[in-house]
Amino acid sequence: MIRTITESILKKSDLFHREDEKEKSVTEPITFEVFSDYV
Amino acid sequence: VRIDQLKKNFDIDVHWRAFPLHPETPEQGLTLEELFAGQPIDIKGIISRLRQVADRLGLPLGERKKTYNSRLAQELAKWAESEGKGDAFHEAVFRAYFVDGKNIGKVDELAPLAKSIGLPEKEARSILELRTFKEAVDSDWLRSRAQGITAVPTFIIDHQSVVGFQPYEVLETFLNNCGIKKRKGPD
Numbered sequence: 143m144i145r146t147i148t149e150s151i152l153k154k155s156d157l158f159h160r161e162d163e164k165e166k167s168v169t170e171p172i173t174f175e176v177f178s179d180y181v
Numbered sequence: 182v183r184i185d186q187l188k189k190n191f192d193i194d195v196h197w198r199a200f201p202l203h204p205e206t207p208e209q210g211l212t213l214e215e216l217f218a219g220q221p222i223d224i225k226g227i228i229s230r231l232r233q234v235a236d237r238l239g240l241p242l243g244e245r246k247k248t249y250n251s252r253l254a255q256e257l258a259k260w261a262e263s264e265g266k267g268d269a270f271h272e273a274v275f276r277a278y279f280v281d282g283k284n285i286g287k288v289d290e291l292a293p294l295a296k297s298i299g300l301p302e303k304e305a306r307s308i309l310e311l312r313t314f315k316e317a318v319d320s321d322w323l324r325s326r327a328q329g330i331t332a333v334p335t336f337i338i339d340h341q342s343v344v345g346f347q348p349y350e351v352l353e354t355f356l357n358n359c360g361i362k363k364r365k366g367p368d
Binding site for chain 2: 171172173174175176177178179180181
């Protein structure tokens with residue numbers, strides 16, 4: 143019983159972690175490089 | 182202007198990278214005939230095409246007879262970027278060269294340009310004399326080589342690229358194709 147609860151908590155924790163990462167990837171600006179010279 | 186529009190419409194972080202197009206150009210500059218000497222290049226054709234592109238994009242273009250060494254301008258641009266004035270400085274240098282025909286390889290031309298966008302001229306001179314941003318530009322040049330850049334401007338997002346002066350719509354399509362969605366809200 144205890145083991146089951148622990149696994150459940152771990153899974154939930156993992157799920158939250160992944161959601162955080164997902165959120166991060168959506169909100170972070172994308173790097174747009176402009177290679178240029180003036181002449 | 183097109184980059185400003187992109188920044189407004191998309192959540193992108195623009196990084197200007199200095200590219201060495203003609204790094205061998207001496208301080209006093211070269212005429213286009215000298216620059217392309219010995220090469221089967223139609224200079225009048227190049228100028229004509231450049232003018233067509235400028236007209237299409239609504240960009241001002243003066244009589245371009247010489248090319249100059251852009252290295253110091255690139256180094257000063259790195260300083261302007263660090264001061265939050267990168268876009269204004271890039272525009273000032275492009276205008277100085279393409280519209281006014283100024284020698285952007287000279288400290289005496291570059292320092293007043295920095296002043297014209299609100300940066301201290303004395304500090305600009307010091308940065309150019311001490312070559313404070315030499316390593317930053319060296320790093321960009323190495324990055325250009327590593328990425329296989331051969332022409333400018335080249336726009337890159339995550340290993341995908343578009344080359345050449347492009348209208349805004351082309352750049353927007355490029356961003357869309359890279360999976361970047363337009364910001365929500367009124368245009």
